[in-house]
Amino acid sequence: MMSQEEVKILADYIAENALRNTHQRFDVLDVFINSEGHFSIEELHELVKKKYPKASFSSTFRAMQVIEKAGLAARISGVDGVFRFEHLYKHQNHGHLVCTQCGQIIEYDNSKIIKLQKKIAAAHHFEPIRFGAKVRGICRNCQVKR
Ligand SMILES: [Zn+2]
Ligand SMILES: [Zn+2]
Incomplete structure (x- = not known):
């Protein structure tokens, strides 16, 4: 619903x-x-x-x-x-693993990475708006096909 x-x-x-x-x-x-x-x-x-x-x-x-x-x-x-x-609404922050072969996007918990990024931003007096942690690579299915 x-x-x-x-x-x-x-x-x-x-x-x-x-x-x-x-x-x-x-x-x-x-x-x-x-x-x-x-x-x-x-x-x-x-x-x-x-x-x-x-x-x-x-x-x-x-x-x-x-x-x-x-x-x-x-x-x-x-x-x-x-x-x-x-x-986007009420969707917790998460990172993405993007397969460059088939385009599949896998989500992972990136709360630790965001914590670190917040620290880095604060150290630079930088006000973050959106956090991202995207990793490009090859998914399990596509590895088998290689
Ligand atoms: Zn793939
Ligand atoms: Zn996502």
């Missing part, structure tokens, strides 16, 4: 920015929030179509841009310029 909090955040953002209040945006939010993982816009659109067969690619694309601006989704750049969306 989609949490009412996320629906409210999106509805508030749409109202504050005087955007058109289309049901497609909430359909896309519904599918996105209920799908745990990292999705390219194409993958996400496939999921949206399963539940809402009339959805068009451009409406999914535009909806995700609004959902991202409302602070509910974050973009992670994958391999070959393909970016993927993941949940």
